[in-house]
Each structure stands twice: as C-alpha cells, then as structure tokens.
Amino acid sequence: MSQQTPVVSFITVNYNQTELTLELIESIYKYTKVPFEIIVVDNASKVSPKSKISRIYPDVRVIVSGVNRGFAGGNNLGVEVSSGQFLFFINNDAVVTEGAINAILSSFDDDPNIGVVSPLICYYPTSAQEVEADVIQYAGATNVNPFTGRNVIIGDKQLNQSQYYQSKPTFYAHGAAMMVKREVLEKAGLMSEFYFLYYEELDWCERIRKAGYTILFEPKATIYHKESVSVGQMSTLKTYYITRNRILFMAKNRTRMEYFIFTLFLFLVMIPKNVLMYILKRQWAHLSVFWKAIKWNFTNNAERKAAMKAPVKHLETLALPLVKAIA
Numbered sequence: 001m002s003q004q005t006p007v008v009s010f011i012t013v014n015y016n017q018t019e020l021t022l023e024l025i026e027s028i029y030k031y032t033k034v035p036f037e038i039i040v041v042d043n044a045s046k047v048s049p050k051s052k053i054s055r056i057y058p059d060v061r062v063i064v065s066g067v068n069r070g071f072a073g074g075n076n077l078g079v080e081v082s083s084g085q086f087l088f089f090i091n092n093d094a095v096v097t098e099g100a101i102n103a104i105l106s107s108f109d110d111d112p113n114i115g116v117v118s119p120l121i122c123y124y125p126t127s128a129q130e131v132e133a134d135v136i137q138y139a140g141a142t143n144v145n146p147f148t149g150r151n152v153i154i155g156d157k158q159l160n161q162s163q164y165y166q167s168k169p170t171f172y173a174h175g176a177a178m179m180v181k182r183e184v185l186e187k188a189g190l191m192s193e194f195y196f197l198y199y200e201e202l203d204w205c206e207r208i209r210k211a212g213y214t215i216l217f218e219p220k221a222t223i224y225h226k227e228s229v230s231v232g233q234m235s236t237l238k239t240y241y242i243t244r245n246r247i248l249f250m251a252k253n254r255t256r257m258e259y260f261i262f263t264l265f266l267f268l269v270m271i272p273k274n275v276l277m278y279i280l281k282r283q284w285a286h287l288s289v290f291w292k293a294i295k296w297n298f299t300n301n302a303e304r305k306a307a308m309k310a311p312v313k314h315l316e317t318l319a320l321p322l323v324k325a326i327a
Helices: 018-031 050-056 070-081 102-109 182-188 200-210 236-253 256-278 285-295 303-311 320-326
Strands: 008-014 038-041 062-063 088-089 093-098 114-123 135-138 176-180 214-225
Touching: 008 018, 008 070, 008 214, 018 038, 018 050, 018 093, 038 070, 050 256, 062 070, 062 114, 062 176, 070 093, 070 200, 088 102, 088 214, 093 303, 102 176, 102 214, 114 182, 176 182, 182 200, 200 236, 236 256, 236 285, 256 285
Parallel strands: 008 038, 008 088, 038 062, 114 214
Antiparallel strands: 088 176, 093 214, 114 135, 114 176
16 A cells, blocks of 8 residues: 555445455555555444454554444445545455556546546356356446336446447446545535435435536446345345335435326336235245335335435434344
8 A cells, every 4th residue: 555645545345244355455455556545444243354454454444333334324434534536435345457446547537527437347257157258247327217216237247248348428336336536525425324225326426417527437447346245136135225215216316297207107016016026936024125115215204304305424324223123
C-alpha cells in the first residue's frame, strides 16, 4: 500500500467470510499500480476478522461494526474514514484483475460528467467450469421499467466473446464493483441504508443521474465475482429484501401515475404468480417472507414513512430486527 495520498480507496464489507476478503485484498495488492488504501468494514461477524487481516496485511484498515448494517450501511462506514479521490466499492467475494483499476481511472478522464464507472463483471470460474470464455454477469443495465419494476442486466450468463467491447453510458452501476468520484457524494449523498440488501445501488444511481452525472460501463476492466456467497441463491433473506425493496424503489423513484400502474401489475400479476410458485414448490418459508415484504409496503408503518422521507446521509438501519426474524 502506498504511503502517498491514495488515489483510490477500496471499500469492502465482510460478513463471516474472512478468507474471501483476504483473497480480494491479495488481488488488490497484486494488480493495483496507483497509490491506494484498503478499508474493510466488518458487519458484526461471529468472529472478528480484524486480527487475522491485520496480521497478514497490517496496512489495511479494518472497521468492526457492532451491528450488521447491511450493504449500504457497511459501505457508508467505509466512506466516512476514506481519503481517496475515487472510491471503489467492491464485494469481498470479488477479485481484481491486471489493468482493471487503471482502465477504470482512465474512463473518468474522458468526460468530467462521468461520476460512476462499473467494469465488466464475470462470474468467478470454478474448478468444475470448463468453458471457452468467461461467463459474463454484468455488461451494463437497462432502466427499471416504470410499470413492472424490473430491469435487465445486459450480458448476464453470456460467454464473453468481446461482444461488449465499447465503453458506454448505462442506467445503473453494479454494486459488486463500482468506482465513484468523491465529488459525487457531495451532491448525491451516500447510499440509503433503509434498503439493507438489494436495490440500494439502483436507488443511489437514480440520485446520481439526477445530480447530473453519467454512469459508465467500462469493458476494458474486468472483475471476477463469486455471486451470492453471502446470502445464497434461494435464501428467505433474498426473497424478503428483493420483494420489499423493489416496491420501495418504485414508490421513491417513479411518478405517481407510474407507481399506480406498477401497483396494478404487482397485485394482478406478480403476487398471484409468486404465491402460486411458492405453493407448488412447497416453499412455505419463502411464501411467509414474501407476504411480510408486501405488508411492509402497504401498511401504515413508521419505518416505511421514514424510508420515503429521511435524508440519505446518516440513517439508522431500521430494517435490522427483521433480519433475525426472517433468516
């Protein structure tokens, strides 16, 4: 780690995954050629990773949170102690590749309005994977449909055959790897901690674009991501927060007419379809948290009112008690 003023502050959140975090840190040291700092925020893991990380990498700053503040809250803690000109938010289950950081930094030089850059993100190859090329996870993202509340991650599950070779503006950065210019935070604020998991970066990108910045996809940089190591592909935690936060996102970021039409879609299509699916698969736990997520958005509760009106800079994680209830 350079003793100079860092150009890049790497910020990552750890939750019971010390070994994965160490692999990320190793890749940062190996492939980053500009002055940098690494900030690891531990989200109340069962065993604190601080002593192990500090023993192997004494220059890494480890912040231990007393409570699990979720993705947004953990990253916001890292921002508060960072000093880099650029902040690189990267999942602890990702790894950096050679040339990626310089390629992302170069993107900011092309246009002063660029505020956020996400690289090409590929699924981390496993020993059992024998493919002709990397499998893409993210090559940009379409806008969230104002009526269905869904969008498309461009390139997902496609083999990387250099079909996405051009850097281009995109609607949303990917939370697994996104570099943000520090001045963006002064105008758009931090990520909203009310989301806890999922949709927080989409909500943030909405505010960043409204502040006048461009979000860029940069294919000259590649990051490998071991997706869903923390939560799991089919966890009730994922079911709850994706459902709850999709509705919250639409209420906050779409017009009243668009939200009204989305609500019709929700009750006429989305709810019947998901309820039937959970019943047929006998996934009773998922059905239960699905209904909790719907109820949260359509009952007169103080948490939702606060989520709709509160500032985005310093929020308490009011969703925290629900994590224990549905995990």
